[in-house]
Amino acid sequence: MFQHHPSFDRHKLVTARHDDASGLSAIIAVHDDSRGPAIGGCRISPYATPDAALNDVLRLSRGMTYKTAIADIPYGGGKAVIIADPRTDKTRALLEAMGDFVESLNGVYITSFDSGSTLDDVRTIGTRTRFSAGTLPEAGDASQSTAEGVFVCMRAAAELALGRPTLEGCRVAVQGVGNVGGRLVRLLADAGAQIWVADANETLAREVAAETGAALCGIDEVHRIDADIFSPNALGAVLNERSIPELRAKVVVGGANNQLATPDDDLRLRAAGITYCPDFLANAGGIVNLHYQRSTWAPARLAEHIEGLAATFREIFETAAKTGAGTGAIANAIAEDRIRAAGGQR
Ligand SMILES: NC(=O)c1ccc[n+]([C@@H]2O[C@H](COP(=O)([O-])OP(=O)(O)OC[C@H]3O[C@@H](n4cnc5c(N)ncnc54)[C@H](O)[C@@H]3O)[C@@H](O)[C@H]2O)c1
Missing domain, CATH: 3.40.50.10860 (Leucine Dehydrogenase, chain A, domain 1)
Structure with a gap:
């Protein structure tokens, strides 16, 4: 039906x-x-x-099928x-x-x-x-792992696309400072990044800014900030026909689900010279955390697995450079190969 x-x-x-x-x-x-x-x-x-x-x-x-496959967990x-x-x-x-x-x-x-x-x-x-x-009490809040996954993918993207080996001094505009965005901003501040934050909840945005030294900006302008990296951590469909030409950042890595409004926006980003880390890879840290909570809780293995998300992004970036395909399409293909290898039909 x-x-x-x-x-x-x-x-x-x-x-x-x-x-x-x-x-x-x-x-x-x-x-x-x-x-x-x-x-x-x-x-x-x-x-x-x-x-x-x-x-x-x-x-x-x-989306969860693709996320569990790209993160290579048995779900x-x-x-x-x-x-x-x-x-x-x-x-x-x-x-x-x-x-x-x-x-x-x-x-x-x-x-x-x-x-x-x-x-x-x-x-x-x-x-x-x-x-x-x-x-699981000792695992804390899995949103921390989500933020860590976004952070390591961002670090890899800055190195590959901007030639910056660390995020120190990198200008990052963060949209949404809730469970994931707020934790990400703290990681970025510790890494010495220069940060802008915007949130529909202005009180929350002010609190995060005061705690981390980030600058505040409006929710309508955050994607247009003259930054190196734009990080969407609030809404879906933020990367679209209208917003992409307005982006000044050359890298997009964030925790929000379904960031591309349509599949065409993958190539639209590429045509604009913007490196996009597929959302379901960047934000997979939380589900990886749940996997270790359900099997054997092992913080060191979790950290290694989260670093592996950045390694997957490196492969995707290199394939995109060789083939001209969008990073989103390449990530989908990797996930679908893994699903088919397990007998699924995708
Ligand atoms: N929490 C996780 O571990 C996790 C894992 C994977 C994906 N995600 C995705 O990441 C995104 C954020 O999740 P979360 O758990 O941090 O949610 P959250 O509700 O804690 O935070 C979202 C924040 O975005 C703000 N916001 C809403 N509209 C906005 C706008 N127009 N501009 C700027 N800010 C706006 C909200 O005020 C809120 O503070 C969602 O898309 C979620 O599906 C979260």
């Missing part, structure tokens, strides 16, 4: 649950599980329509969405009902946190299912 949906991509499973008692209205999508069980966070958002929620879960679960891609306002509707009963829903799939899908859900929420969901990840 979904095959005509624009975001349907031969998903393995799409299932919904409505529960009157708790008010749960949720969808779980498993995109591909040929490399392992599907993993991905549970987003809680007051979607305007059920179709908006369906569209999001289809798109996000597909497939899945995602869950709950149609609810996280500020007002997030009751214990709702989260427990979500736990029951996840448990009913018997491990085909493993859930975690996402926008609108916190680690505490995952703990509550985890009281009702064996299939949740991200709450």
Whole structure:
């Protein structure tokens, strides 16, 4: 019944649950599980329509398939969405009902946190299912690993594209200073970068700026700052037909999901002489962290694995230089090769 949906991509499973008692209205999508069980966070958002929620879960679960493959961890891609306002509707009963829903799939899908859900929420969901990840106390917040992945990819991109062996003195404009962006700014400040920050939450932007010495700029101008690197850590579709000609930075590396508005924007960036680190590679550190939480917690191996994301970016950069293909398309091809090698059909 979904095959005509624009975001349907031969998903393995799409299932919904409505529960009157708790008010749960949720969808779980498993995109591909040929490399392992599907993993991905549970987003809680007051979607305007059920179709908006369906569209999001289809798109996000597909993204997780590519992210787990490019990060080379033994998982497939899945995602869950709950149609609810996280500020007002997030009751214990709702989260427990979500736990029951996840448990009913018997491990085909493993859930975690996402926008609108916190680690505490995952703990509550985890009281009702064996299939949740991200709450191991010694692992801290996986967003730190996401920020570290963005940081190492940025360092590699600065070296390859700008000839700068370190980020010291590098001018970096950071859009969004939440869980990922805020942590990234701290890493950049420690590395001696010159930083601009912008966030729709001005109080938060001011706090991060005061703590790190970053300069503040407006959310409408952050992508236009005369910087070496632009780092999107807030919204999707920020790299588009309108914004790309306005970019002054020659490198884009950030944590936000789905940064390209369309696949054409990959080549549009290349034509503009801008080096783009594919989002699902740059922001894979968090899911790699979850992998070690679920297998054997090993901080040194996690750090090595995160460094490996930068090594993958180096390969992609070199292939792009040789072939003229976009870095996004090359990253997709690497992920698809790995999925096919595991018997998947991509
Ligand atoms: N948290 C993770 O580990 C993780 C992992 C992979 C991908 N991501 C992606 O990274 C992005 C950020 O995630 P997060 O966990 O930091 O979320 P978050 O909600 O903590 O932070 C996002 C920040 O962006 C700000 N923002 C919203 N609209 C903005 C705008 N127009 N301009 C500037 N700032 C704006 C928000 O005020 C918020 O502070 C999302 O796209 C998310 O899907 C996060």
